[in-house]
Amino acid sequence: MQESRANLVYLTGPVSRSAGGLFDAVRNLGLEIEDGNRYSPSVMGLSESNFERDRSLWGKVDTQAFRVRGPRSFGYAPELSGALSLKDPALIHIHGLWIYPSVAALRWSRSGKPYVVSPHGMLDPWALKNSRWKKRISAALYEDRHLRGAACLHALNHAEAEAMRGYGLRNPICVIPNGVELPDAPEAESSRGTKRHLLFLGRLHPKKGLSLLVRAWCKVQRMAEESGWRLIIAGWDQNGHQAELQALAAKLHTSSSIDFAGPKFGEAKSELFREASAFILPSLSEGLPMAILEAWSWRLPVLMTTSCNLSEGSKAGAAIMMETDSESICGALSQLFSMDSVERGAMGARGRRLVEEQFRWPRVADQMTQVYDWILGQGPQPSCVLN
16 A cells, blocks of 8 residues: 655745746656655645646646735735645745745744745845845745744755855755756757857846846957857846847847847747757846756756856856856857857757756755655755755
C-alpha cells in the first residue's frame, strides 16, 4: 500500500504567464514535486485574464485562482484565505512578496503550521527602492511579520541570502537556484547564414535596463549593421514602457536596427530562441533570471550585468559580463560583435553544459524536498540551509 503524501500549497500572485519568470519557476517546481512521492502540491493564486488559457500548463497540479477585488497591485482576494484553511496543508510555500497572499499566509500561520517564503529577488536593494513608500507601509502592516515568521526563507543564490540578512532577517535560509527545462536545441547558429539576432526576452520594465541598452546600441549601431546584427526586444509591455523605449530609439535614430516583437509564448517563444545568435539582459536587479537559464539551455552566448546574480556564467566562460551603465554595455556589445560564429558557439555550449550540471529541475526539486522534510521533522537539516 502506497504511503499517503502530505499536502503542500504553493501560494503566489497570478498563476499564469502574467507573472513572467515567477510563473515558470513556481510551475516547474510544482510539476517536479508532483512527480515525486513525498508531497501532493496545490497552487493557489490570483485570477486574471490569462488564467484559463494557461491552466493546462499546470498538468496534474491542482490549481486555483481567486478573483481580485480592488487594486490589482495588492491583489486582495478574500476567498483565498478560506480556501487555504479548507485545504489544511502540512506546509505552505509562498512565492513573492508585497501582495495579499502574504496576508493570507500570515493568517493561516495562526494554525501553528510552518511555511517557507521565496522572495524571488524582491528584497534586493534595487527592488526595495522601487515603490519605496508603498513597500514600507506594507512592511509595517504585514510583510515584516510574515517574513520573520517563516520556518525557512528561500534564496536563489548567496547574494540574495546576503540581501535577506541585510534586511534584518535571521531565519534559516536555504540557498537553491531556479531550474530550467532543456529543449532539444540545435547547435548555435546552424543554418542561419549571416542573420544575427541579439535577443532580449522578458517584461518591458525600467528594472530591466532596456533604456541603457537602447542608448548603448545607438553608440555601436554602425558596427552592428556592418556585422549583420539586429536587436530583438520581445516581451509584454508594463505601464507603457515600450512606448518610452520606442520614442528613445526614434530620437537616437536606432529604430531601423531594433525590432519590438511583443510578448511571445510557447512555440513562438521557442522560435525566437532558435533564431537568436546571442541573448542579453542588462537588468538593474534580479533574483535569478529564468530568461538567462533558458538562453543557455538553447546554447546561446549571454551578455548580462553583474546584478543578474549568475556569477557561475562568468566562471564557466558562458557569459560576457557588464555593469549597469551604457558605456559598459557598449563594451560588451563590441566584444560580442568581434567574435566569430565558432567563438559564440563555444560560449553557448559552455552555457548549455552549465545548466545541465547545475540548474536542472529534478535537482532543484530534490533539494527543496529535503528542506520540506527537515521543516516537518522528517529528515536532517540539508547542507543548503544557512543558519
